[in-house]
Each structure stands twice: as C-alpha cells, then as structure tokens.
Amino acid sequence: MGWIRRNLVVLAGLLALGYLLLPNLVVLAYSFNDPAGRYNYEWNEFSTDAWRDPCGIADMCTSVGLSLRIAVMATIAATVLGTLAAFALARHRFRGRGAANGLIFLPMAMPEVVMAASVGTLFLNMRIEFGVTTILIAHIMFCLSFVVVAVKARVASMDPRLEEAARDLYAGPLQTFWRVTLPLAAPGIAAGAMLSFALSLDDFVITQFNSGPSTVTFPMFVWGASQRGIPVQVNVIGSAMFFLAVALVLGGQLIGGRRKARA
Structure with a gap:
C-alpha cells in the first residue's frame, strides 16, 4: 500500500495514457482481420492480406497522398505565419494588439x-x-491559431538576457536571431508544426465544406466508405500513421537527449 500511495500519480497517468491508446490498439488489431462481410466490426480470422496490399482499394491511396500534401503545405504556411505573428504579439506593443489576441483565439473557441x-x-x-x-486556405486559417498559441507561450518564457548577452558580444540582429532566439523558440515552433500537421491531416468538417466535387481527402474517403463498409486497408493506413507519429516523437526525444548530454 505504501508503494501505491507514493506512485499514485504515476499509476493514474499510465492508466489515462492506456485509455487514450486503447482505440489505436483496436484499430491495429483489426488491421489483421479478415472480415466475413463488408463491415470490419467483428473478429473473424487472422490475415495479413491488407498489410501486403494497402492500396488494394480504388482511390484510397490517392486520397491519402492528397491529405498528406495538403497537411504538409498547410503546416509550412501556418508555422511561418504563426511564428511571425507570435513574435509580434509577444515582443511588441502596437495599436490593436488586444483585438489581435482575441481574434487569434476565435478559431479555437468557435465550433468547427x-x-x-x-x-x-x-x-x-x-x-x-x-x-x-x-481546402488549403481553410486549413491554414484553422491551424494558424494553434501555432500562434504554442510559439507565443514559448517566446514568453524565454530569458531576454540571453539575447542581450549576444548583443553585448557584438552579434548583429540577424545573427542574434539565428544563433540565439530561433534555437530557443524551436521547441514551441516544432510543437505548433506537429499540431498543425495532425489537425490538417485528420480534419473532415472544414474539408467537407470547402472541397470540390472531385477532391477527396482520406477522412472524406473513410466517411464515404463507412456507408458501404469500411475496408480493412483503412485500419492499415491508420496504424501506419500512428506508428509514424510515435517514431517522430521518439526521434525528437532522442535528439533532444543527445543535445542535452553534449551540453
């Protein structure tokens, strides 16, 4: 009982994490299923056919490629614009600054x-x-707020004395920005970029309202396929995206750990 009491917070965190990851594990398990009918809702028998041919369903991989292209472009644009806006809001005082801060939060507060x-x-x-x-313009507008919030929080926590020390050592404004300011703000920028990519990749509502008749992203493909029966390949693509996200996070942690060890 004493050990449980001392590690209660850790155990609660692990339980919450397991609860959040449970749907991903179910999706992964059913990617190896060979359903008896059109719907992949009940376990029938183990099969790796879907993993051997993930693009076996017509137009599915095309929709995945379109979603990835839009997500990458939206992430780059939202990250650049959001970073510039965050520095302006955090470092400078100008007329309309309060109104700009309020407008930034509107896309996050209002229903999608x-x-x-x-x-x-x-x-x-x-x-x-x-x-x-x-679709791209709508995704950029939606993701921009999340980037601004993430980067602004990081910029607000930065120690201005480090930049002042760089200027005391005769570093110019550009050199100070590239050598001191940008590396310090990089974690917030990376967090905003990853959040933007995830939001853009799996968005359905904004995409549905702003897509053309022949423009089908992966979430729209899944929605359309659900009316006829979702193929097992959808579980394969979802599992692959999950593993890719985990790999990126672990890679970032390893790189950050090595940099700290060198320092």
Whole structure:
C-alpha cells in the first residue's frame, strides 16, 4: 500500500495514457482481420492480406497522398505565419494588439462547423472555385491559431538576457536571431508544426465544406466508405500513421537527449 500511495500519480497517468491508446490498439488489431462481410466490426480470422496490399482499394491511396500534401503545405504556411505573428504579439506593443489576441483565439473557441461554413460562404461570395486551393486556405486559417498559441507561450518564457548577452558580444540582429532566439523558440515552433500537421491531416468538417466535387481527402474517403463498409486497408493506413507519429516523437526525444548530454 505504501508503494501505491507514493506512485499514485504515476499509476493514474499510465492508466489515462492506456485509455487514450486503447482505440489505436483496436484499430491495429483489426488491421489483421479478415472480415466475413463488408463491415470490419467483428473478429473473424487472422490475415495479413491488407498489410501486403494497402492500396488494394480504388482511390484510397490517392486520397491519402492528397491529405498528406495538403497537411504538409498547410503546416509550412501556418508555422511561418504563426511564428511571425507570435513574435509580434509577444515582443511588441502596437495599436490593436488586444483585438489581435482575441481574434487569434476565435478559431479555437468557435465550433468547427461554424468556421467551416463561414469560410465556405466567403469563397462562394468571392466566386472562388472549390478544390485543393480552398481546402488549403481553410486549413491554414484553422491551424494558424494553434501555432500562434504554442510559439507565443514559448517566446514568453524565454530569458531576454540571453539575447542581450549576444548583443553585448557584438552579434548583429540577424545573427542574434539565428544563433540565439530561433534555437530557443524551436521547441514551441516544432510543437505548433506537429499540431498543425495532425489537425490538417485528420480534419473532415472544414474539408467537407470547402472541397470540390472531385477532391477527396482520406477522412472524406473513410466517411464515404463507412456507408458501404469500411475496408480493412483503412485500419492499415491508420496504424501506419500512428506508428509514424510515435517514431517522430521518439526521434525528437532522442535528439533532444543527445543535445542535452553534449551540453
């Protein structure tokens, strides 16, 4: 009992983590299933056919590729714009700063369907043809707030004396930024970028409202396939994305650990 009392917080954290990971484990398990019918809801028998041919379903891998391209482009644009906005809001005082801070939080606070409909109405009024471009713009607008919040929190916690020391050592503004400011803000920028990529990759509501008739991303493909029976290959793609995310996080932890060890 004494050991449990001392490690109660750790045990509670592990239980919460296990609860969050349980759906991913179920998806992984059913990626090895050979369903008896169209629906992969009940275990039938073990099979690796879906892993040997993950693109066996027509247009599925095409939709995955489109989702990845949009997510990468939206992440790059949102990270650059969000980082610049975060530095401006955290380091400078200007007229309208309070209003800008409020507007940044609006996309995070309002229901996603409201933002999706609003952006779609804007495109309709401007007579912009729906397609990949409209999805990309909508995703950038949605992800921008999350990047600003992540980077702004990191910038606010940075010690300004480090930049002052660099300037005392005759470093110019650009050299100070590249050698001191940017490395210190890098964890917040990376967190915002990864969050943007995840949000863009699995978004359905905003994509549905702002996509063209022939533009199908992976979440839209899954939604359409669910009406006829979701193929096992969807579980394979979901499991592969999960393992990729875990690998990126572990890789970042290892790189950070090595840098600390060298320091």
